[in-house]
Amino acid sequence: MKDWFTIPELAASRLPDMPQTRQGLDALAKSEGWRSKEGLARKVARRGGGWEYSILLLPKAAQTQLTVIHSTPANDDTSAQAENRARIWSIFEALSSEAKSECERRLKAVLQVVELKDAGIAPAVAVSVAARQAGVSRATIYNWQGMCLGYDRSDWLAALAPTHGNGSQKSGIDGRAWDYIKSDFLRPERPTFSSCYRRLQKAAKQEGWSPVPSERSLRRRLDAEVPEAVQVLARSGKDKVKTLYPAQRRSRADLHAMQAVNMDGHKLDVFVKMPDDRITRVMLIALQDIFSGKFVAWRISDSENKETVRLVIGDMVERYGIPDMITLDNGRAFASKWITGGSRTRYRYKVREEEPQGLITTLGIELKWAQPFSGQSKPIERAFRDLADDIARHPFCAGAYTGNKPDAKPENYASRAVPLEAFREHVDQQIAEHNARPGRTARSCAGRSFDETFQASLENPATIVRWPTSAQRALWLLAADRIRAQKGSGEIHFYGNRYWSRELNAHAGRYLTVRFDPDHLTRPLKVYDESNALICEAECIEDAGFYDAEAARTHAKARNDYQKAVAAERRAHARLSAEQLAAILAHGPAEREERETPAPRPKVTRIATGNLAVRAAAPAISEDEFEDSLSRALRMTRNASILEFPKGNEPQCSEYGSEKKGGRNPAQ
Template sequence: MLSREWFTAAALAALALPGLPRAKKNVTALAKRAGWQHPEAEGRLWRRRRGGGGGIEYHCSVLPAKAQAALARIFAAGAAGAAGGAAREALVAGELWAWFERQPETKKATARARLEALEAVAALVRSGVGRRAAVRQVAALRGVAPTTLYNWQRLVAGVPRQDWLPRLAPQYGTAGRGAACSPEAWEFLKADYLRPEQPNFADCYRRLAATAAEAGWTVPSARTLLRRLAALPEGLRVLTRQGAAALQRLYPAQARERGVFHALEAVNADGHVWDVFVRWPDGEVARPVMVAFQDIYSGMILSWRVDRTENKEAVRLAFGDLVERYGVPDHCWLDNGRNFASKWLTGGVPNRYRFKVRDDEPHGLMTALGVQVHWTTPYSGQSKPIERAFRDFAQGLAKHPAFAGAWTGNDPRAKPANYASRAVPLDTFLEVVAAGIAEHNARPGRKSEVCRGRSFAEAFAESYARAPIRRASAEQRRLWLMAAEGVMVRRADASIHLEGNRYWADFLLAHRGRRAVVRFDPQALQEEVHVYRLDGTYLGAAPCVEAAGFADVAAAREHARRRRAWLKGYRQMAAAERTLSVEQVAALLPKAPAEPPAPPPKVVRLVQGGAALRPAAAEEEDDTPLDERLFVAAVRALRAGRSGPQLRVVAEEEAGAED
């Protein structure tokens, strides 16, 4: 049994174990290839390093047998040898360098300045100057006390020269220190704050303070607890306060390369309702519906038809225009609506309305032409790139000057002031739409990976002239150039885009919307990149999120599996963090104090008529104070004509003063 079982990549590289690389990045690459960092193996084969800086640690069981044997020899109980001592020193040095890399640039600069001072002292000593004189000279030049230089020398005493720099870095920090907080108070705060109602922190802290005062918990300041909540993983806070849908949006969407196709190899279709009132030849005023087919490779709109509704005839006519003008595509992505799933169009192809294909069912137009039909996910814009073109039409073409007064607004709550003031004749509408789609296809400056500044029509024409040459897809791959360092971490999903590649890691969630420094190998952009903050603090390695082919079903399933595993991990983390339910939080809140009894009156006002002072029917013992009873008895004696000492005796007898 080893005395130590968990090691960082830097420590394993420094140990120079047989069968393992000697560089940290190569050990990390080996861990990914061998599956050491599989999400389901967390806690068993790998874990997140505790303490400042974080990182990943691997269990010794993942190492080759020879490497494990070497570790056993190094860490054997009672082993004391030169080889073992050197190995342990190398392990410490490797971890120290890994810690140094995670520090901000200010600490690194301080360490370099201290190293220069020690080098200056050593140079003076080598030139014949006494050590004390050399220390005094360098201390005067550096503006520090000689004792400071001696302290720096003690930090590196007995340490190899190549490991001085990390040891000279300032060791101050907040790790291991912090204001005292009762575990019950911390669990109470997490259970109250990490819930879908998204309560304000100030309200949660106020409830915590009230409960802690009654339960006797120790609670630090509000700022301290707010920092501790902010230190929780970003994904955990998003899941518990905003829900799984919000957390899922933080996971990068799967990218699909259009360059795997050539022109007309794959198309997609959908319907679009125009936000324009049109007057049809029979006098009816209604919003028209357009069915359009788009080339997936270039983004060019190939054919379209307009009708009053989205029906199978409009879909079929639009597809017929496509085939007549350009040819037959090999693949077609269609919406799951009944009009596109009509047997006259896709007969013989199973879909969500037709799970069984009968032998006597007539083959539809696409099936007869050998078009492979794919059904898209409902309300999924990524599955239907034509949705992006429809958005351009709704924002620009629907507001054409020729449609003034006929635009309906894109939302029932955003109706224009001239709503329904006119309706555009159908012929005028078709003429303007035809010109607008032609301009949309010919507009230069498109920034897709296929157009590269050209128009959709130009990109389509270039590939169409070579289509069916299969090398066309290979020639579409661009040569990526090295980018300047300093990129933006996307706010939407915390991904980094660099030279057409996307990189993502879980730690980037806490840095969304911020700029970062990326260091990478321009010859290996498919490997991970190392991300630093602008101040030089090392954040971690972000692997490349590989783009899959548009029709790559296996890649889509693998992407969905990884995302489910990622979401499952955060759900388990949320369950572990919240040990109290909201009901338990409510039960722990202090009870409202009971209403205090009314204080006894200091002054008593006499009521007209002596009978009202003491009810005659009262049989129970009178608990009226003695002085008040004397006063009432004296008043009665006066009314009866008593005076002087006689008045006093009568009053005391009636009031029961002998008690």
């Protein structure tokens, strides 16, 4: 006889006057303090531990049932009894509340017969009294007593269930016919059960399958044997089966604003007129902050392409900074090497070692891919459902709404198309309203709007967001190669606009590379040389009216300022004048040394006289005597005006001849 039992063993025995589940028994043990009663509880001395409880802690009826179960001789088929008990109780648990009430009414009548017999009343009289009080015949009472034969008294409630046999056996259908109707019904074409039953009748007549039960009987058996999930998988596909499993609920409490974002594209149900007069539906490519649910960047494009994806990411980075993580769809535009190049995991394209670093990889953003064909992986899918309805069904788009599916076209279908620029303004307004709408029920919002939730998180001192440098802005701008700068000023003509900066003067007439934003062509261009080195940011030059005097004055002032700035730079670079340059050359180091060193004097000198042909040797004189002689000669010359000759009558040297005749100049 076994005297100690664990909670799982007690739950498996389904004892009377006791909870029928492990959770219920655990609660009972805690409420009554079983473990604190000395000698009636002990720890299990085996791996895994646990507790065992004495049979004395249980009610009398439970003790009796455990005694019967564990006192059965070894040669009895206890496993078969246990399986039979488990079967009838599982059937009882599956009954409706009305059927369980019927079981309780039957048990009350059977127990009344037992009590009357124990009180000494004759069995026949006891059955009559119980039948009269239950409002049934005596045969019914005898039938209920027969249903309880072979079962312990604690199992009578389950044994008295209205139906506890095998329903498939009651149908009495041939196994081949049963396989036929199941296989016919469990097809992707989703035929009705009635059509399957009609085909079964025809096949049974040809193959000799008999008997064929009624349609309702077979349908009940199919629902009892084939689980609902199996029927959904066979008739509706695996995607529908996913909805039968509880969705994962992910908490955003551990995130903050701009820590994680997700991105996707959505084709709007509106006809839009493009600048080239094409009428088409456009794509909304957007980025959403996961913590707050706010749309942080978006653009309109005629297709989902890598260029627009780059620009949307750039808009987000310029407005709110660089996120830590981003979740992308596995579409070709998002998996482009220009976006995700260098990522080790990518669902599209072959990953190569030599491929360039993509925009996301270069910015240091951790990339996460959404599960293919799983809209639940990206919260932005849920946001698109609300936002797209606000955009497409707005009165502004009346006549341009296409309907959300081909068979849901409105009466005014394709009666107008919205111009692209006007539609962009409409989308901007609706997204702003979507972000500012109060009363959001998400846990992170708590009744606030997406804007308020986002701003409150950014103002939290614990929130740290990385910001890009000015040089990083060129990473997401589009590039146009080989744009020739105009001769002269070096200005760039691009998409009908003119762009210029002073640095372009040095690159006039050359081929350059520009990076630009196609949606904002009036913003400055980033200009690069042939080696891809940044030259400058060229501002857009606006055209002026032909007779716009104010514009002319503004242009003249800007040109004068430019000339003054160039002149100032020239003065800063050319600090030495021409005279200073000549002076440096005239008084160079060699000449200066020559001037400082006294020239050697001859021992014999002479004083020039009027007749240069007369030569006379003179004895050497001192320096003082020479100075006196020179002074006297100059006074004599000044008095006699020897050196003043009329023009054209200069004296010629008879000994050397004139300069014109090839003779030497007397001055030499």
